[in-house]
Amino acid sequence: MTAMGYRPSATLPLWAEVRRQASRRRTQLALGFMAALPLIVLIAFELGGNRTDDDPNDVGPFGSLNDLATSGGLNFALFCLAVSAGFLLVVVVALFFGDTVASEAGWGSLRYLLAVPVPRARLLGVKLVVAGGYSLVALLLLTGVGLLAGTLRYGWHPLGSMVSSQIPEASGLVRVLAVAAYLAVSLLVVAGLAFLASVLTDAPLGAVGGAVMVWILSSILDQINSLGDVRDVLPSHYGNAWIGLLSTPAQIDDLAKGAITSILYATLFWGLAFWRFTKKDITS
Amino acid sequence: MSGLRRLRMTRGRLIASAVVVALIAAVVGWAAWPDRDSWTTHDQMIAMLTGPDRNQAVSIDTRLYLPDDRSGKVPAVLLAHGFGGTKESLDTDAKKLVQRGYAVLTYTAQGFGHSGGQIHLDSPDYEVRDAEGLLDWLAARPEIQTDAPGDPRVAVVGGSYGGALALLLAAQDHRVDAIVPSITWNDLGHAFLQQSADTSATGVFKKGWAGIFFGNAGAVPAGQSTATSGIDPACGRFAPDVCAAYFSLATAGHPDQKTLDLLHRSSPAPVLDQIKAPTLLIQGEVDSLFPLSEADANARGIAATGTPVRVAWFTGGHDGGVGPKTDQDRVQFLTAQWLDHYLKGEGTAPASSFTYSRVAGFSAEDRGLVTNGYSVKAYPGLGGTETTRLDLTGPAQPIANPPNGNPAALSSLPGADARLSTLLAGTVNDIPGQHATFESPPVRSAVEVAGAPTLQLRAASPTGEATLFVKLYDVDQTGAETLTAGLIAPVRLTGLPSLIDQARPVRVTLPGIVREIAPGHRVRVVVATTDQAFLSPTQPATYTVALGPQLTLPTLVGTPIANPEAIWWYVLAAVLVALAIGLLVVLVLRRRRLRRRDRPAEPEFAETPLVVRDLRKAYADGFVAVEDISFTVERGQVVGLLGPNGAGKTTTLRVLMGLTMPTEGEALVFGHRLVPGSPILSRVxxxxxxxxxxxxxxxxxxxxxxxxxxGRPLEDAHFDEALEIAGLGDSVHRKTRKYSHGMRQRLAIAQAMLGLPELLVLDEPTDGLDPPQIAEMRRVLRRYATGGRAVLVSSHLLAEVEQTCTHAVVVNKGRIVASGPVDDIVGESPSVQLEVSDVPAAERILIRLGVRSVTHDGNSGLIVDMNGTPRAELVATLVREGVDVDRVVPRRRLEDAFLALVGDNSVGSGDR
Structure with missing residues (x-):
């Protein structure tokens, strides 16, 4: 018999964890920054004026995205996503997933949660879902504010892409959202890494930094052509596959491969995290 | 036993790590291991006679690839290289074919590499005759399958220069069983003097490509210099007649008849009707040297006699290279299918369907081009299956030809090996004043262009002649224009009037392209006077040009070729389903296990808050924190766990909270065996x-x-009681990071008491509290235990336990040294501490009295186990015997036990 009203499945309700994290300064700052970034970019474009920059070296998708950024709300939101995809989003996702367990361990509150008792798997599950939710909110904030600010300033125009034609507004919006969705999927690797690190260490910074460093290492290795096919299994190999969504018709083959790698890596890392956390002695 | 267990644990981990390492090594090794060659090669210089009269000796550098696992004789493939290449440049292709079971003969054509002779431009008397000699040689090899004596089973495969050789050889020598010529010409004269208008006037000299070709072959054989080889520096290894023809062409742009004859003889065009070998023609869509129209002419010429012909286009060519991976795979598949059927007799006859590809966008991964493949039932030629007409608007416009054709517009970069993407990104430019523009309205629905667009051009020129370049741009909504594949239509018109009103329309066929013109896009036709890839007249002139009212776009709606990459979406779906099932199974198993855990393991202890039995905790590094810890906490008791720092108190409590797993033994809370997350912990x-x-x-x-x-109801929490115990007053509304140590401690005790749990476990609760708070805490804890609840307190302070607890468990170095009710332990001990004036005398007297033991305690002290003798009698006897007694201190058991072990080693037994 347990205590009155105690049910293992009712412990640490999702909403409780959401509020636990929401009251933290780092959550507020991270989300605030995601909302502010499009506005900062917008101001930068405004201050920079309409300088037509004919830099001959400025070729390739990013060059074009830069040129097109002020052509409409869709392109502006896309630009915001593109510039954040490589590093900012990685850090934010690593923050939400890497900090969540390690910071409780650091405060010493983890042992009290486990003594409630919140079943260990449930604790991890709730933390995982909430961290995922906050990461998604961050991504949506970035996209949404980018769309809103860009549309208010530059208008609602077709999505200009690098290759061939413009994409009409309606399907352009779908494309931009699909880019955001693919980014969300590809960041699962970071989420997995950071979460595993969070379970393994009591230092929140170590977990976040560790995950980001592994991601950077993977990106560096991916640049080394002589590694050949081995690069195909690097977690960051398909990180830029979303660019395929901008062509007509959309190139989505790499998206499938990228999603498979991401999901498998995330499953592996999360599985390890659960396995380790349900077995280990809590020493914090 | 414990050592063995640890060893096994370590060994298990070792084995697990070893397995993981071995697996990784195996995967990496499998990926990186070089393929064992399954073929052998033989290099040989084959001497033969060449020339129209077969009297010129030439040695040809050859390499024969033979598959190792051949059973009996195998069919052969003769691989011919492109202009400027050697047998080495065919190595990759040869290996692919030899792996399919063909004997492959690669060779360096005469005039190139280590072969002798001169370049005769695929002349039937020279290069084609050499190839005939190679067929003879192949027929004599014992490994090669033959159709008849001296007739090998052989196909000829080659690109560009090699492709034309395949066509010419098949026409000249009917021993050839199949050919796969790619990106090659139909008529060399037409290719280098391109004329896109329906007129008999000679075309415009393609100086860019011609120069590159001529320059390529000027090289002297390896290891020689121009000074020693005796080779004419002007002509390189070109045969004198070919060299003279080039000079005639390049100097004026108007060739003499001899040159035209030479180019004609080096072309498949006149002999197409003699080709009987089934022909697979592969042509590039990004090829300004030999555009799609060359393959179209070949296909029509060969098919006219009933020979099987199949055509395929890919996104590549002399400008575009080998193309994207999907296109390479398709071309390879088609080639293999063709050879397997016509050489080996394997598989059904390849369909006559026509396949092509269209640029779809950039690859996100390597920024190369991505193309989609399409297929239609039969080859439609360059006219498409249907046509779309677009109105072109624009007045007649004057355009200037600059002196010497300079500056000139840019449309393609011949031989620059430019990346496809830059070609398509639009490096093109037109020179102001030198081009006229005509534009269509935006198209309403997508136009899938595949073939050669046509239009009517009218031109007037003061000189009676005009060299013009017609280009077709796709213009998007922002005004950005794209010239598909950099292809343009050169036109040379003669006999023109000087006034545009008198000009008669002439039909211009633009280069064949594959492109989808998206809805909302316009088509812009530009007529320019110059282009860097072509030779324009040196005399300045101003022409006037006008276009007919309509542009005809051939269209083709193909069936998309299933992309093999689409399989990954099914893999993704399978992965997701597998994960969902896996997750479900894990959840069900876990729920089942939790339910099992909910029953009390030992019902007879269901009313006992805590039973600890034989608890042992050894860490991975071998350190044993606690051993043989057994005690019981009953309802109503306040039990003190007493021991010096590092005795194992905290380890014991961590096990009780399910934070640490015991190595052996168990803890029962209300009869439930404790494991991490046991629901019974909710009562603690x-x-x-x-x-x-x-x-x-x-x-x-x-x-x-x-x-x-x-997750429990709010009203069960009893916040008020807890806050009263915490006694923080208004400070409960301050952030805890600003709390003092004592405040945090009190809040933590309050948190432990939330919900008034039946068993309260407190680790050093008075740590950081001031004396009045400590006194208050004692009262709280004693009161708490009444009414059936129980408290377990750990402390390293004897007085603390003595004054708070009803029972005590004394631990040291991980083991219990004493336990029982505090009253029992604290009660009168059978021993007494004496301070006497004469220790030896006192000792003698005491032993006579019959005490159990006497121990020295300092200079004048003795500790006496009295064995039932009353203290009064003891003191009286000593005084009577003349020994002064300074002090008599009764000792208590707990003190005995605790001080004995602390005195023994006050450092404790390590960090637990």
């Missing part, structure tokens, strides 16, 4: 190793957050 409140709060929340919010995490 705990403070272990100091408080743990969210620093950014207030004290009250922390308590609320904790209680919310239990």
């Amino acid at each position: 409140g705990a403070l272990v190793e100091g408080p743990g709060f969210l620093p950014h929340l207030t004290g009250l919010d922390n308590l609320k957050a904790y209680w919310t995490a239990t």
Whole structure:
């Protein structure tokens, strides 16, 4: 018999964890920054004026995205996503997933949660879902504010892409959202890494930094052509596959491969995290 | 036993790590291991006679690839290289074919590499005759399958220069069983003097490509220099007649008849009707040297006699290279299918369907081009299956030809090996004043152009002649224009009037392209006077040009070729389904296990708050923190766990909270065996190793957050009681990061008491509290235990336990040294501490009295186990015997036990 009203499945309700994290300064700052970034970019474009920059070296998708950024709300939101995809989003996702367990361990509150008792798997599950939710909110904030600010300033125009034609507004919006969705999927690797690190260490910074460093290492290795096919299994190999969504018709083959790698890596890392956390002695 | 267990644990981990390492090594090794060659090669210089009269000796550098696992004789493939290449440049292709079971003969054509002779431009008397000699040689090899004596089973495969050789050889020598010529010409004269208008006037000299070709072959054989080889520096290894023809062409742009004859003889065009070998023609869509029209002419010429012909286009060519991976795969598949059927007799006859590809966008991964493949039932030629007409508007416009054709517009970069993407990104430019523009309205629906667009051009020129370049741009909504594949239509018109009104329309066929013109896009036709890839007249002139009212676009709606990459979406779906099933199974198993755990393991202890039995905890490094710990906490008891720092108290409590797993033994809480997360822990409140709060929340919010995490009803929490115990007053509304140590400690005790748990476990609860608070805490704890609840307190202070607890368990170095009711332990001990004036005398007297033991305690002290002798009698006897007694201190058991072990080693037994 347990205590009155105690049910293992009712412990640490999702909403409780959401509020636990929401009251933290780092959550507020991270989300605030995601909302502010499009506005900062917008101001930068405004201050920079309409300088037509004919830099001959400025070729390739990013060059074009830069040129097109002020052509409409869709392109502006896309630009915001593109510039954040490589590093900012990685850090934010690593923050939400890497900090969540390690910071409780650091405060010493983890042992009290486990003594409630919140079943260990449930604790991890709730933390995982909430961290995922906050990461998604961050991504949506970035996209949404980018769309809103860009549309208010530059208008609602077709999505200009690098290759061939413009994409009409309606399907352009779908494309931009699909880019955001693919980014969300590809960041699962970071989420997995950071979460595993969070379970393994009591230092929140170590977990976040560790995950980001592994991601950077993977990106560096991916640049080394002589590694050949081995690069195909690097977690960051398909990180830029979303660019395929901008062509007509959309190139989505790499998206499938990228999603498979991401999901498998995330499953592996999360599985390890659960396995380790349900077995280990809590020493914090 | 413990050592063995540890060893096994370590060995298990070792084995696991070893397995993981071995697996990784195996995967990496399998990926990186070089393929064992399954073929052998033989290099040989084959001497033969060449020339129209077969009297010129030439040696040809050859390499024969033979598959190792051949059973009997195998069919052969003769691989011919492109202009400027050698047998080495065919190595990759040869290996692919030899792996399919063909003997492959690669060779260096005469005039190139280590072969002798001169370049005769695929002349039937020279290069084609050499190839005939190679067929003879192949027929004589014992490994090669033959159709008849001297007739090998052989196909000829080659690109560009090699492709034309395949066509010419098949026409000249009917021993050839199949050919796969790619990106090659139909008529060399037409290719280098391109004329896109329906007129008999000679075309415009393609100086860019011609120069590159001529320059390529000027090289002297390896290891020689121009000074020693005796080779004419002007002509390189070109045969004198070919060299003269080039000079005639390049100097004026108007060739003499001899040159035209030479180019004609080096072309498949006149002999197409003699080709009987089934022909697979592969042509590039990004090829300004030999555009799609060359393959179209070949296909029509060969098919006219009933010979099987199949055509395929790919996104590549002399400008575009080998193309994207999907196109390479398709071309390879088609080639293999063709050879397997016509050489080996394997598989059904390849269909006559026509396949092509269209640029779809950039690859995100390597920024190369991505193309989609399409297929239609039969080859439609360059006219498409249907046509779309677009109105072109624009007045007649004057355009200037600059002196010497300079500056000139740019459309393609011949031989620059430019990346496809830059070609398509639009490096093109037109020179102001030198081009006229005509534009269509935006198209309403997508136009899938595949073939050669046509239009009517009218031109007037003061000189009666005009060299013009017609280009077709796709213009998007922003006005950005794209010239598909950099292809343009050169036109040379003669006999023109000087006034545009008198000009008669002439039909211009633009280069064949594959492109989808998206809805909303316009088509812009530009007529320019110059282009860097072509030779324009040196005399300045101003022409006037006008276009007919309509542009005809041939269209083709193909069936998309299933992309093999689409399989990954099914893999993705399978992965997701597998994960969902896996997750479901894990959840079901876990639920089942939890339900099993909910029953009390030992019902007879269901009313006993805590039973600890034979608890042992050994860490991975071999350190044993606690051993043989057994004690019981009953309802109504306040049990003290007493021991010096590092005795194992905290380890014991951590096990009780399910934070640490015991190595052996068990703890039962109300009869339930404790494992991490046991639901029974909900009846336990705990403070272990100091408080743990969210620093950014207030004290009250922390308590609320904790209680919310239990998921239990709010009214069961008894916040008021807890807050009263904490005694923090208004400070509960401050953030805990600003709390003092004592405040945090009190809040932590309050948190442990939330919900008034039946068993309260407190680790050093008075740590950081001031004396009045300690006194208050004692009262609280004693009161708490009444009414059936129980408290377990750990402390390293004897007085603390003595004054708070009803029972005590004394531990040292991980083991219990004493336990029982505090009253029993604290009660009168059979021993007494004496301070006497004469220790030896006192000792003698005491032993005579019959005490159990006498121990020295300092200079004048003795500790006496009295064995039932009353203290009064003892003192009286000593005094009577003349020994002065300074002090008599009764000793208590707990003190005995505790001081004995602390005195023994006050450092404790390590960090536990």
